[in-house]
Amino acid sequence: MLLLAVCARQTSLCAAPVRVLVWDEQQPQQRMVYSNWLGGQIAEHLRHRPGFTVVTARLDDPEQGLSAAALDACDVLVWWGHVRNGEVSPERAKEIVRRIEAGTLSFIALHSAHWSAPFMEAMNERARADALKPLSPAERATAVIHETNLFANVRTAPKYAERLTPAAIYRKPFGGPVEINLTLPNCCFPAFRPDAMPSHMRVLLPRHPIAQGLPAEFTIAQTEMYDEPFHVPPPDEVVLEERWEHGEWFRSGSVWNLGTGKVFYFRPGHELYPVFKNPDVLRVIENAVRWLGEKK
Numbered sequence: 044m045l046l047l048a049v050c051a052r053q054t055s056l057c058a059a060p061v062r063v064l065v066w067d068e069q070q071p072q073q074r075m076v077y078s079n080w081l082g083g084q085i086a087e088h089l090r091h092r093p094g095f096t097v098v099t100a101r102l103d104d105p106e107q108g109l110s111a112a113a114l115d116a117c118d119v120l121v122w123w124g125h126v127r128n129g130e131v132s133p134e135r136a137k138e139i140v141r142r143i144e145a146g147t148l149s150f151i152a153l154h155s156a157h158w159s160a161p162f163m164e165a166m167n168e169r170a171r172a173d174a175l176k177p178l179s180p181a182e183r184a185t186a187v188i189h190e191t192n193l194f195a196n197v198r199t200a201p202k203y204a205e206r207l208t209p210a211a212i213y214r215k216p217f218g219g220p221v222e223i224n225l226t227l228p229n230c231c232f233p234a235f236r237p238d239a240m241p242s243h244m245r246v247l248l249p250r251h252p253i254a255q256g257l258p259a260e261f262t263i264a265q266t267e268m269y270d271e272p273f274h275v276p277p278p279d280e281v282v283l284e285e286r287w288e289h290g291e292w293f294r295s296g297s298v299w300n301l302g303t304g305k306v307f308y309f310r311p312g313h314e315l316y317p318v319f320k321n322p323d324v325l326r327v328i329e330n331a332v333r334w335l336g337e338k339k
Contacts, residue, residue, distance in 0.1 A: 060096045098113075119151065144302025166227075173211075187220050230274060239315075241264050242268065253327060295309065296310070
């Protein structure tokens with residue numbers, strides 16, 4: 044037993060570090076709270092933790108900081124996008140998702156990156172896979188998907204009364220392929236409130252690697268509020284749930300399998316609040332990066 048323990052420890056110590064790319068659109072308002080940018084705050088924290096090599100990139104870098112070489116050198120891509128989500132090239136988003144599906148890259152979307160091009164493309168791909176899943180293998184091979192709501196009507200928030208997306212309607216004509224009318228996910232929610240009020244986070248899966256070292260509940264002193272329903276495919280795992288004093292709630296730490304890779308969405312944030320100086324928030328990000336990087 045002792046020999047096995049020593050071998051396991053040596054293997055862990057000798058394992059290649061997780062290569063992390065922290066991507067940040069860098070809107071100027073961040074500097075009011077994060078002197079080295081929001082992405083820089085996260086990157087600096089990870090650099091001081093064992094087992095990571097960390098680089099940063101931004102939207103205004105050559106090739107938007109997302110060149111093939113940059114993605115080749117990355118195991119986990121951590122993404123902050125907000126007011127410039129629409130400026131990211133759809134082709135680069137598709138390349139990121141192709142790598143996630145192939146299992147060579149994992150993706151972490153933070154807060155307002157729910158409307159980032161890579162996250163939306165990943166959710167679209169997951170919605171397509173989910174729509175095909177109920178069909179038999181023979182039906183799946185010839186099914187025709189007709190898509191609506193592409194790019195979520197140019198990023199328009201849904202109303203509470205709207206039908207939840209993604210949504211699929213099936214037609215099975217005699218002698219013809221199955222037709223699927225698929226409404227793609229909006230990737231948004233009906234309400235938000237940037238009033239810097241506290242939220243209360245609860246760990247739903249305490250044994251999950253993302254939850255390691257976290258208290259069962261913790262408070263974020265200042266954050267923006269998002270309210271369910273979140274228009275995304277059903278997550279495979281909801282690790283964290285967030286609530287506010289007025290009754291709003293959100294699935295704030297969710298994981299989706301996509302091909303042989305994974306996507307993690309972590310909701311807390313706002314560029315004007317010190318959310319990413321909270322040690323529990325940073326622990327979630329660190330745990331997620333380590334787990335997703337080691338799953339590769």
